[in-house]
Amino acid sequence: MTVRIVVVSHSEKIADGAVELAAQMAPDVVILAAGGTPDGRIGTSLEKVMSALDKAAGGDGVVVLTDLGSAVMTAESALELADDPAGVLLADAPLVEGAVAAAVAAQGGADAQAVKRAAEAAYGSALSAGAAPVPSESTVSEGSVTGAGPDFTGDFELINQAGMHARPAAKIAGGISALDAEVKVNGVDGASMTGLMTLAAGKGSVLHVEAWGADAERAVNYVGGLVQAGFGEP
């Protein structure tokens, strides 16, 4: 069972397109579109959103991605009327990048909070591509000591031809989202697919992985394993 995702957009085509794109990265995740109005206009509709939330219920929680103003308000209204609002989280994230990052995290087995966090991590990297990210407070596990060195580190050379493109980034971010660890890869948040892509690391580049927290060792080994296997690519 995985966390399910609902995409709310003013445009039916945008919602359907974002779902289509995210689903490519996450074949086992239920991702539902709630775009436009029931009569096919631009806008958002409580009816459509509630129907999608109904269909998404019964899994391990639901994370909702939205676009502009009234999409947020309609999603909030739906939560006000929902039978189980506690099982639904609204992510404050860019719609497309957030939906892809959320889907990848859900595919990796992350819980609803971690899926929401993965979506929101896409926001930071979209705003400050290449800059050193500030680790979000919620991802810092209690055992980590700020200012001290990481609990585990590793250096891995990319051997696949295409380097760090979307699918490898999705695999790394998705797996890390499911772990109890704060991970940086060459200074960017390892749970952020878009952050990893901004590294633009080609074949032969070395990824420096630093990890803090209970699953720090597993996180470093996870990234190392993927890199050394070339992400299953030539």
Added chain:
Amino acid sequence: MMLDVNWAIRWLTLCAEAMAENRVWLIELDRAIGDSDHGENMDRGFQAVLDKLAEAPPETPGAAFKLTAMTLMSKVGGAAGPLYGTAFLRASTFLGDAAEVDPAALAGALVAARDGIVARGKAESGDKTMVDAWTPAAEAAQAAAAVGTGNVLEVLVAAAEAAEAGAMATDPLVARKGRASYLGERSAGHRDPGAASSALILRAAVGAAA
């Protein structure tokens, strides 16, 4: 007189008439500082409310407002849908299944509606939004109810007049919320369409009781 479900249905019917009559005016207000769909959306939304009322006539004012809330949130499409929807929903929750509404309950329902709009839209007085009509309306209703003559019509008139004054007072403001805020200083000199439609809605409530 007391306000009952027949008043609520007359009110919603007069809202639908007011939105149809003022559709073009609201579109023009919204064209100046928004995306020019407010009149269209409000007209469509309240026509849908009329259909729902005819389909399954509600038995209490609270039930009428709940039905209105759900319909507006599903059919309007733009930001006015969740905003007015939340207003009617909170008023419905406040009134519960009471068959009649006295002045104190009426004022309480209008305050609950205003609080719902503020919570949903995260706007404050002076942001050039419908809050600028609803806050003076809710406060005037509370003041009129507190005088204690027991006349619901006085409370409705006080609310409607305060909403109209509040809507007119948005003319010189610079928008800080919603699509009009993208225009910055250029939003000054135009009435906020949401405040204008709010005043129409509260004026219709008077007509339904008169």
